[in-house]
Amino acid sequence: MNLTSQNIFALMLSMALLILAGCSDSSSNSVTGDTDPKQPGPGDPCPQPPAAELSIRINEAMVDNVTTLPDSNGTFFPWVEFYNPGPEAMDLAGAYFSDSLADNQKWVFPCQFQETILQPGEFLVLFFGGDGNPDDLHIDFMPELTGDQIWVLNQSSDFFSFNADDLVSDQSAGRFPDGDSVVEVLSAPTPGNPNADPVGPALFVRGDLDLDLDVDEDDLNLLSGHFAGSPISTECADRLDVNDSGTITVSDVSFLVQALAGNLTIPEPFPAEGLDPTPDNIDCEGP
Secondary structure (H helix, E strand, O other): OOOHHHHHHHHHHHHHHHHHHHHHOOOOOOOOOOOOOOOOOOOOOOOOOHHHHHHOEEEEEOOOOOOOOOOOOOOOOOOOOEOOOOOOOOEOOOOOOOOOOOOOOOOOOOOHHHHEOOOOEEEEEEEOOOOOOOOOOOOOOOOOOOOEEEEOOOOOOOOEEHHHHOOOOOOEEEEOOOOOOOEEEEOOOOOOOOOOOOOOOOOOOOOOOOOOOOHHHHHHHOOOOOOOOOOOOOHHHHHHHOOOOOOOOHHHHHHHHHHHHOOOOOOOOOOOOOOOOOOOOOOOOOO
């Protein structure tokens, strides 16, 4: 190989090395050649909001939704309402929701829905009964229909406790006023709107066993039958405590006989509806 050939070979080798070096430098910017970073897709996870910064409250719940509120498919699933008391907008995306303290990460709010961003004073109602589809805002588990409940938002941002046994079909438990600390049985369900007043204590007329707001021989027959093998089913046992002794015995029958004869006066609440003024262990929680 002559000198000219050596010079040509060295020049070609130098050019090849420069080309390789240039390729190596360009690959550090983007392997795919894209100039913009890849945006997260709809199913990608998003960060969990810090518990101390998420002020959204679990505000109302209905576990036995029979006729109150259907979902977009016309199905009556249990539902839960969330409320932002303010003063700033809050995003639930990435937050966990559960009805179990032992498993407080049952379901996570997806990230691609504008509905999860609650403005101050805004409500969000979500149905249960989901199937795990991340593109669906249905919560993908079903709550218990009986017993004590403790629902958890974002693992510790908020706790919502109530007893499902206190609720009949289409009745809800919630905070009053909205966002308050106490959860009570509400007088009417109000999904997506300010909560109604709580159900007040049950009113009754003492001795009124047929619920006609009058005490007469029909009530005496019912009370006598109660001790003769035909017990009365009532959520207000105070009705049977005619003499207000704190116990229900056959002495209430004899007292009612004397009262109907005009010889004794039935203690309050009588003759109008009211509350039992005497503290005892007999409850009145309904009709």
